[in-house]
Amino acid sequence: DGLGGDRGSWTLTSPAGEMPANQERILLKKPVVATGFPNRGGEPIKLFTDQMWVDSTRKEIYTESLLRMTQGTQEATAKGMRADWAGEKLNLLHDVKVIYVPRS
Numbered sequence: 001d002g003l004g005g006d007r008g009s010w011t012l013t014s015p016a017g018e019m020p021a022n023q024e025r026i027l028l029k030k031p032v033v034a035t036g037f038p039n040r041g042g043e044p045i046k047l048f049t050d051q052m053w054v055d056s057t058r059k060e061i062y063t064e065s066l067l068r069m070t071q072g073t074q075e076a077t078a079k080g081m082r083a084d085w086a087g088e089k090l091n092l093l094h095d096v097k098v099i100y101v102p103r104s
Helices: none
Strands: 010-013 016-018 025-036 045-055 060-071 074-084 090-099
Touching: 060 090
Parallel strands: none
Antiparallel strands: 010 025, 016 025, 025 045, 045 060, 060 074, 074 090
């Protein structure tokens, strides 16, 4: 939470993590839950995965692991994801599947 002194758009939780020697990134271990707060309001985005990197040099969070993402009634799965700290960009990388349920 707070990502590098900036408040950021993400809150991350994990029971454990490690920081490789001489690097400016932390590897969060499972279960990792990332909650994103959209800049334009609306329901938060929740990501669930087994590991996630928090990179203070790039100001990104990313994973190559399988993940599940939810936002309200919408759900997506993918292998790999990259997002910036500002909450302006989130890319699902491979094998993306989305379930979209329109609001009534």
